[in-house]
Structures are given as structure tokens and as C-alpha cells.
Amino acid sequence: MNAHQPYESYAEALLGSLSRSPGQPALIAPDGRTVLAGEVADTVRRLAADFAERGIGRGSTVTLLTGNEPEPLCARYAANLLGARVVFLNKGMAPDVQAEIVHSVGTALLLVAATEAESAGALLAQVRVPTVLTLGPASSGADLPALAAARPVRPVAGAALPGDDWCIRYTGGTTGIPKGIRMAHGPYGQLLARQAASLRSGPRPRLLACTPLAHLAGIMADAVLLAGGTVVLQHSFDASEVLAAVARERITDLWLLPPLLYALLDHPDLAATDVSSVHRIVYGGTAVSTQRLREAAEAFGPVLYGTYGQTEAGGITSVLPHEHTRTGRSGQTTVGRAGPGVTIEIRGADGTVLPTGETGEIHVRTPMMMSGYWQQPGLTAEVLRDGWVRTGDAGYLDADGYLYLVDRLKDMVIVVGGHVYPAELEQVLLAHPAVAQCAAFGVRRTDGTEEVHVAVVPAAGRDAGREAVREFVTERMGAMYAPSAVHVVDRIPLTDVGKPDKKLLRSTLGSD
Structure with missing residues (x-):
């Protein structure tokens, strides 16, 4: 970039979009309150002024222990406007893992949701942070939104450069230290611009964010706000509440991992729910059942958009509604x-x-x-x-x-005679009429060898026993793929981001 050419970060572009339609509903909080676009823009500028006075700027790290509320979104935009990077703490991480992350990124400011006071206490018992503020009234810590509301609204100059980190996103699990993935402003701003342009070509978008804003729902929220749309926030996924919100709020866009999509398909309220407003359901992240995708297309129409990507690479591929008949x-x-x-x-x-x-x-x-x-x-x-x-x-x-x-x-699980890919096995099992959901995983035996286990949620009124499953797999994939153990369960446990929790399955079922 030419040193004399100005750079507009995604946060500045968002502020511009919000300011052009100040009376437009931008965020609808889980408690039902509506935050207008102009109010979001004003809050971002006030928070940015507060952060700047505390020394937050390019190279600073602002860490968030928060949920799906308007205030964390505004705080993230304010930090990024100043050129600071943000780090999200996964609620499923152990306090010592959170503490290691907070320390390693040099956290200058920790923002805590009022509902996360207990988790913050466990974290702060292990690591020192220069400044801790709460996003809402709490028994301890300054209430940042209240402090910011007393400020006048003044322009705040954007300071981020294209190569600066807007985020360090930590991947993975509940044990061990995850990897911190650095994500730069320049590519992220370009991604949002492309997504917003696509969203503007259809009905004014109304996104239901029912999965963590710290992950893909947050990216989609940014694109929807940049496109002049509205983001409806829910604390977490609940099939009944999602269906009610789709009908009540005339939702056009959803992001769902396949297990969450299945939960909607299996919910008794679906048949009576008006889903005609839904324009786009984006799914991905885990193996998906071809049969269940057909059911989803029948229930919602030709609105399914598959996606494959990873944090290290961003989006890699997409599958459009008319391409779902393509199978391998x-x-x-x-x-x-x-x-x-x-x-x-x-x-x-x-x-x-x-x-x-x-x-x-x-x-x-x-x-x-x-x-x-x-x-x-x-x-x-x-x-x-x-x-x-x-x-x-x-x-x-x-x-x-x-x-x-x-x-x-x-x-990959190494077994006698070769190797088994769990996701490939799951794809086959999901075609069994008695299998509603499943998760395959490897278990190491005492002699150091491995075997394949599967957890299966049976379809209503069907038998998904060990021999039936083994025979089904053997016929289609060969004896090497037949699982050594089939665990019939009521549900597949999910991680905070909605993926099957195979670590938990391995620890609880692996010794059965």
C-alpha cells in the first residue's frame, strides 16, 4: 500500500454503514431490547475514546470473556477501530488454559460480561491483568457501558493498518494450550465487503446469531451490519427458541453446524413454524448426512449453503443449493x-x-x-x-x-489392516435408517493398538444395535471399518461451538 493512500478498516466501514441509517434496528438483544444503528455507532465511538485514554491502541490486546450481547460487539469494534487486536476466551476452556492465553498475548484490558463474574474470578486468581472492566452492572469492576454513556460522542480516527492483527483466534479444546491464529485486518475487511455485497442482492438481511459471536456467527454479524441489516442475538442454541425467533423476527439468515440443523428438523414445532422468510442457511464444520440435507431442503426450501474452511485459511469451498445432489x-x-x-x-x-x-x-x-x-x-x-x-x-x-x-x-485411527477416517465412517452411518446422529472416534487400548468406537443416537422407534451397525458398515466399507464398540446414547454431547465433543465421548465411553 502507498504510504500516502488512506486505509479504511472494517471497523471504520461498519461505522460508516451504521451512521448512514441511524434509525435502522441493528441489534436485538436476547432480552428483546432493540439497539438502533446510530446507537451502536455512538457506543463504539464512546468506547473507543475510553479505551484510547487507557492507552489502548495499535499493538495492544483486548481480551473478551463475554457472550452474545450487544456490548461485546461494540467493544470489539472499538478496540479494532484503534488498531488493537482482540482475543476471545472460550467458555469451555479450563481457567488455567484461559490464564495461559491471557498471559501469552499480553492482555492490556480484560472485558468481562456481568454473567461471567465467577469464571473471571477463577481466571484472575491465576493471572494478573492491568485493567478489568465489566460489560454491565456487576458486584465488582467498573461498568464500562455506564462509564461510556456519560461521554459525549466525538469522532475517533481509525488507526489499524492492513497487516495488523484484528484478532487472535484460539482453536480447539478443553485441555492443553490451543493455538493462537493471527488474522489480519486487510483480508478480513475484503472478506466482509464481498459478503456484504452478496447480502445486499437479496432481501434486507436479518441474521439470527444463536451460536457464539466469538466464532463464525460473529463474522456473519459483521457482514450483515455492513450490509445494513439486523442481527438478532440469542445466548445459545435452543431449537424451540430458534424456531420461535425465525417466525417472530422474520429471520433471513442462519449459521448452523449440522447437529443443530438436525435438532431443528426433529423439533415438533417445526411443522407449525412459518419459515418462509429464511433465505439462507449456511452449514458446515462437521460431517453431514445426505438424507438429512434432503429433509432440510424439504422443510426450508432451496436455501442450504454448505461451506468448508478453517481458521488458518478462511473459507475454502462452498456448495450452492442446487449442488447438493452431487455426491462422491x-x-x-x-x-x-x-x-x-x-x-x-x-x-x-x-x-x-x-x-x-x-x-x-x-x-x-x-x-x-x-x-x-x-x-x-x-x-x-x-x-x-x-x-x-x-x-x-x-x-x-x-x-x-x-x-x-x-x-x-x-x-485417522490406525487399525489392523489399515486406517479408518472417522468422518468417512460417520457419513456411511448417517445413511442407516436407524441412525439419527452419530460420532466415530478412536480409542487406544492398553496394548497400544487402536480400535474404532461409535456413539449412536437411534432414530425414533428403531434399533441401532452393535451387530446391525457392524453389518451395515461391513457391507458398504469392509470389515476393517466395522466399529469394535457401538454405544447407544440419548444425545451426542457438543462443544461450546456445536461440534461433537469427541474428547468427552472418548473419556466417558472409551473404557465401557
Whole structure:
């Protein structure tokens, strides 16, 4: 970029969009209160002025222990406006893991939701933070929105540059220290501009954010607000509340992981719910049942948009409503073709590009590639090579460029005679008429070898016993894939972001 050419960050673009329609409802809080676009813009400017006086600016880290409320969104925009990076703490992380993250990123300001006071106490018992503020009334800590409301609204100059981190997003689980993925302003702003332009081509968007704003729901919220739409917030996913909100708020857009989509399909209120406003249901993140996608298309219409991506690479592929009939080996649905500016190669273990149809590791070049892992140059060098991201996912391309996922390479289970990819096994099991939901995972035995287990939620009135499942899998995939154990469960536990919690399944069922 030319040193004399001004740069407009996504936060500045958002403020401009909000300010052009100040009377437009922008955010609807879980308690039903409506926050107008002009009020959001004013709050962002007030918070930015407060942060600046506290020394927050380019290179600072603002960490959030918050939920799906208007105030954390405004605070994030304010921090990014000043060029500070933001870090979201996953509520499912243990306090010692949270403390390690807070320390490693050099947190200058910790923002805590009033409802997270107990979690904040456990965190702050292990790490010192220069400034802690609450986003709402609380028994301890200054109430930041109340302090900001007393300020006059004044313009705040944007300070972010394209290469600055807008976010460090920490991946994964409830144990161990996750990886911090650095995400730069420039690519993120370009992504939002493309998404907002697409949203403007249809009805004015109304997004229901019923999954954490710290993940994809937050990205979609940014795009919807940039497009002049409204974001309806819910604390968490509840199928009954989601269906009620879709009808009441005339929701046009939803982001759902497949297990959450299935929960809507199985809910008794669906048949009587007016879902005619729904224009787009974006799904992805886990293996998906072809049969259940057909059911979703019947229930909601041709509004399903599949997506495949990862935090390190951003969006990689998408599958449009009319492409859902495209299936690969074992009948799995494609995750689509490469998005704009994306290049995909399937490579073998030696790095050579494999022919069409052969399974290998997916390598990609995308506009949204990460800057690297926070303070982990060795790991960055392993994953970012010569401008390509090694996804760690196994898959193959067909002759028309459609991508099919097999599994995470690291989730591969080594069994006698070969290896089993759990996601591939799940795809097959989801075609069994007695299987409503399932999760496959590897269990290490005392002798060091591995075996495949599956947890199965039976379809209503059906038997999904061990022998029936083993026979079904053997017929379609071979005896090597037949699970050693089939655990019939009432539900598949999910992580905070809505994915099957295989760590919990392994720990609770692996020794059965």
C-alpha cells in the first residue's frame, strides 16, 4: 500500500454503514431490547475514546470473556477501530488454559460480561491483568457501558493498518494450550465487503446469531451490519427458541453446524413454524448426512449453503443449493468448489500433487490465510509453506473440481489392516435408517493398538444395535471399518461451538 493512500478498516466501514441509517434496528438483544444503528455507532465511538485514554491502541490486546450481547460487539469494534487486536476466551476452556492465553498475548484490558463474574474470578486468581472492566452492572469492576454513556460522542480516527492483527483466534479444546491464529485486518475487511455485497442482492438481511459471536456467527454479524441489516442475538442454541425467533423476527439468515440443523428438523414445532422468510442457511464444520440435507431442503426450501474452511485459511469451498445432489464415494455430499481467489491441491505424503480422485492432504491458497500462529514460528513454518496452507484434512477432488472431505489426518485411527477416517465412517452411518446422529472416534487400548468406537443416537422407534451397525458398515466399507464398540446414547454431547465433543465421548465411553 502507498504510504500516502488512506486505509479504511472494517471497523471504520461498519461505522460508516451504521451512521448512514441511524434509525435502522441493528441489534436485538436476547432480552428483546432493540439497539438502533446510530446507537451502536455512538457506543463504539464512546468506547473507543475510553479505551484510547487507557492507552489502548495499535499493538495492544483486548481480551473478551463475554457472550452474545450487544456490548461485546461494540467493544470489539472499538478496540479494532484503534488498531488493537482482540482475543476471545472460550467458555469451555479450563481457567488455567484461559490464564495461559491471557498471559501469552499480553492482555492490556480484560472485558468481562456481568454473567461471567465467577469464571473471571477463577481466571484472575491465576493471572494478573492491568485493567478489568465489566460489560454491565456487576458486584465488582467498573461498568464500562455506564462509564461510556456519560461521554459525549466525538469522532475517533481509525488507526489499524492492513497487516495488523484484528484478532487472535484460539482453536480447539478443553485441555492443553490451543493455538493462537493471527488474522489480519486487510483480508478480513475484503472478506466482509464481498459478503456484504452478496447480502445486499437479496432481501434486507436479518441474521439470527444463536451460536457464539466469538466464532463464525460473529463474522456473519459483521457482514450483515455492513450490509445494513439486523442481527438478532440469542445466548445459545435452543431449537424451540430458534424456531420461535425465525417466525417472530422474520429471520433471513442462519449459521448452523449440522447437529443443530438436525435438532431443528426433529423439533415438533417445526411443522407449525412459518419459515418462509429464511433465505439462507449456511452449514458446515462437521460431517453431514445426505438424507438429512434432503429433509432440510424439504422443510426450508432451496436455501442450504454448505461451506468448508478453517481458521488458518478462511473459507475454502462452498456448495450452492442446487449442488447438493452431487455426491462422491460412499455417497457423501460434496463440500463444493473453490471460492473466489482460492486454489486447491491434493498432495501425497511426499508433497507431490495427486491425480483427480486420489485422497491426500488438502493444501490451499486463499485470500483469508492467517498471518501465522501467535509466538509459534516453528509451527507456522510447518503449516504455511511457500504461500500454501497445509490444512491437515484429507480429501479428494473430482473431475469437475468438487471437493470431498474424508477426515482430519490427525483423527485417522490406525487399525489392523489399515486406517479408518472417522468422518468417512460417520457419513456411511448417517445413511442407516436407524441412525439419527452419530460420532466415530478412536480409542487406544492398553496394548497400544487402536480400535474404532461409535456413539449412536437411534432414530425414533428403531434399533441401532452393535451387530446391525457392524453389518451395515461391513457391507458398504469392509470389515476393517466395522466399529469394535457401538454405544447407544440419548444425545451426542457438543462443544461450546456445536461440534461433537469427541474428547468427552472418548473419556466417558472409551473404557465401557
